[in-house]
Amino acid sequence: MEVSIYGSLAWIVVLGAIAQWVGWKLKIPAILLLLGAGFLVGPVCGFLDPDEVLGDLLFPIVSAAVAIILFEGGLTLKFSDLRESGLTIVRLVSLGVVVTWALVFVMAKTLLGFDVMLSALFAALLTVTGPTVIGPMLRTIRPRGKVKYMAKWEGILNDPIGVILAVLVFEVLIAGHGAKGGEIIIMGLLKTVAIGIGLAGISGGLLLGLVKVKLLPEFLHNFVVLALLLGAFGVSNHLQEESGLLTVTLFGVILANQRLLDVRHISAFKENLQIMLISMLFILLAARVDPKTVDAINWGSMLFLAGLILIVRPAAVLVSTIGSGTNWKERVLLMMLAPRGIVAVALTSLFTLKLENAGVPEAANMMAVMLLVVVGTVGFYGLLAAPMSFRLGLSNPDPQGVLFVGAHDWAISMATELNKIGGDVVLIDSNRFHVHRARRQELIAHSGNVFSEEFLEELDFSNIGHAVALTANDEVNAFAQTTLHDYIERADIYHLLPEKQTNPQDNQAKKMNPLFSDEATYSFFEKQLAAGATFEHITLRENFDMAAFDEEYGARAMLLFCIGEEGEVRIFSAKTKITPKEGSTLLFLKLAVEPE
Structure with a gap:
């Protein structure tokens, strides 16, 4: 034929x-x-x-x-x-x-x-x-x-x-x-x-x-x-x-x-x-x-x-x-x-x-x-x-570092806790004062704008495999997925949900990769930390598995990151389900008050 x-x-x-x-x-x-x-x-x-x-x-x-x-x-x-x-x-x-x-x-x-x-x-x-x-x-x-x-x-x-x-x-x-x-x-x-x-x-x-x-x-x-x-x-x-x-x-x-x-x-x-x-x-x-x-x-x-x-x-x-x-x-x-x-x-x-x-x-x-x-x-x-x-030590085939877009107070606290449990962290912020404070906490931080292609070209992404956008600006957070996808897989770029919840049926909402949970907005973290919430971590063991964690913390914890025994980083999201295994370390926000 x-x-x-x-x-x-x-x-x-x-x-x-x-x-x-x-x-x-x-x-x-x-x-x-x-x-x-x-x-x-x-x-x-x-x-x-x-x-x-x-x-x-x-x-x-x-x-x-x-x-x-x-x-x-x-x-x-x-x-x-x-x-x-x-x-x-x-x-x-x-x-x-x-x-x-x-x-x-x-x-x-x-x-x-x-x-x-x-x-x-x-x-x-x-x-x-x-x-x-x-x-x-x-x-x-x-x-x-x-x-x-x-x-x-x-x-x-x-x-x-x-x-x-x-x-x-x-x-x-x-x-x-x-x-x-x-x-x-x-x-x-x-x-x-x-x-x-x-x-x-x-x-x-x-x-x-x-x-x-x-x-x-x-x-x-x-x-x-x-x-x-x-x-x-x-x-x-x-x-x-x-x-x-x-x-x-x-x-x-x-x-x-x-x-x-x-x-x-x-x-x-x-x-x-x-x-x-x-x-x-x-x-x-x-x-x-x-x-x-x-x-x-x-x-x-x-x-x-x-x-x-x-x-x-x-x-x-x-x-x-x-x-x-x-x-x-x-x-x-x-x-x-x-x-x-x-x-x-x-x-x-x-x-x-x-x-x-x-x-x-x-x-x-x-x-x-x-x-x-x-x-x-x-x-x-x-x-x-x-x-x-x-x-030769010139690259990392499976980079697990996390890029934090935003270096305000609670982003620094979260990054510091992640750094304690073995996570490689780099913060970027257009506010030089924020960057200076992050460096005082012995964190790697750079002053620059996620909208600047020249700035991103200068960043070393060789150890970065994930990104989280945590700024107070919803547009900046959402746009980070566009500017960073040349350096990081789009599926590994997350951002806070906007303050005004988008209709789930909207096309834009379907493209979102929302961080942590459906309640995780910038103002949510601000209110929780002002009320006494803290970033903490715990390692799952044979005598303390995920069921035990849920029993002890329940709704009083918002899961953020999971670090495996081999150092692999997984980020909790409102759209994905993670099942932590024995030996994994969980980074979570211990809530001051239960979310409404």
């Missing part, structure tokens, strides 16, 4: 969603499942032929999707990240790229049997490190210090740099300019950079100008930004082939570092779009693989993969970090953060097709080796980077 274009795309999206969910559930990189799914429905079973379904639209769609992905990456690049690690980042995307290109060129020629120009092209394609896989890895690892900034900037900037390099090498290869090849590459680079900076500046200036003069309503922000980035991408590529990826990346960087427009809603929209695009692209491109090229997977290609991981990446990191102040632990972790992703696969697929049409049949082997590299690097780094980071 023939399936329509819509039908094919629909079940590709469904298959992508399933792969993403299974990856999340099993805690394995979803890219491996997406590639497996694409290979299964394509060359293995013959259910999907992307070229037949999309025809000439396939690669324009792939290019536009990659542009959106890189723009979203650019939106995460803040110049403030460069304060401590700017030198290393510059070296990684310059010296690191050169070292990678040179070493991969030698290995491609000797181990894969490619000729000189094909080796140069394949080496250029492998200078990219894939923000689509580094981003999720960094969110999982949550490394301390400079590593996360270095890896993030490198992963995003290397993509357009590697693409431009590959395109210029391809032009030399396909045109056979010989001795003039170096001149072509240098002039191409200069032209690409000039076009990228110019169009990114025009696009950013136009958008911010419309916002400043109030000619662009908020509901059109996402649509206009999408139109501008695709327009700039198209014009850039028209002026210089494949220069559009640099243009859209710089456009994202410009928006990320201006103060006129809050880009959080734009970033959230693009992030959701990115997940769908990545899922579709990996399935589509894996489905294009010619089964005959599997012969390219042999001992030579396996040694090539091993050399890429064990020789090329360590060499690139060592050369890039000499004299930079980066310690050996950070260097080792950087060596574990070089997976290849969708850009490498997409460009390899495109160049393979062009070279085959130009009469270079051995180019088909590039795609098979590239898929091996993606699977191998994502599998190796994805599975080993997190435990290695933990062994």
Whole structure:
């Protein structure tokens, strides 16, 4: 039965969603499942032929999707990240790229049997490190210090740099300019950079100008930004082939570092779009693989993969970090953060097709080796980077610390009691006097606003796995779930119920993650503590279980936190049920009067 274009795309999206969910559930990189799914429905079973379904639209769609992905990456690049690690980042995307290109060129020629120009092209394609896989890895690892900034900037900037390099090498290869090849590459680079900076500046200036003069309503922000980035991408590529990826990346960087427009809603929209695009692209491109090229997977290609991981990446990191102040632990972790992703696969697929049409049949082997590299690097780094980071003391795989939004008197008392029983606590408050008092109690506290993206970027979230919003402002408490979800899972962000109870049928009420109980409002705690209520803790034992606790305290206690024997923190909520086990320590508010 023939399936329509819509039908094919629909079940590709469904298959992508399933792969993403299974990856999340099993805690394995979803890219491996997406590639497996694409290979299964394509060359293995013959259910999907992307070229037949999309025809000439396939690669324009792939290019536009990659542009959106890189723009979203650019939106995460803040110049403030460069304060401590700017030198290393510059070296990684310059010296690191050169070292990678040179070493991969030698290995491609000797181990894969490619000729000189094909080796140069394949080496250029492998200078990219894939923000689509580094981003999720960094969110999982949550490394301390400079590593996360270095890896993030490198992963995003290397993509357009590697693409431009590959395109210029391809032009030399396909045109056979010989001795003039170096001149072509240098002039191409200069032209690409000039076009990228110019169009990114025009696009950013136009958008911010419309916002400043109030000619662009908020509901059109996402649509206009999408139109501008695709327009700039198209014009850039028209002026210089494949220069559009640099243009859209710089456009994202410009928006990320201006103060006129809050880009959080734009970033959230693009992030959701990115997940769908990545899922579709990996399935589509894996489905294009010619089964005959599997012969390219042999001992030579396996040694090539091993050399890429064990020789090329360590060499690139060592050369890039000499004299930079980066310690050996950070260097080792950087060596574990070089997976290849969708850009490498997409460009390899495109160049393979062009070279085959130009009469270079051995180019088909590039795609098979590239898929091996993606699977191998994502599998190796994805599975080993997190435990290695933990062994190096640079991250915590299961952070249990609690972020307190609000450092007023009773929040400090609650945090102090939680700290006594082994809970890691960090408090933030915009009131410097509150912060000073918290520090006098030997608590970690920072002065800043939960609405400030720059402030949150500066916070160390490596040990924080939960957040509780305890301020007197109901809007601040509710909004904390929006501002903090980039750093903490939304299900682990709680806030006090508003003073005026929201109708339970309202959509907003359903999104709430209310703290402690249905009575737990700011004024409730104020009244209780003024009347003599106290924060206390008790450990459950064989002779004093939960039933005994209920019998002794009953309605005179409001349960707040439960600390397990292994240090795991669970927070009591009006929407969830916790059954504390023997050995758990309960933090509770011993009420002065029973709640009405």
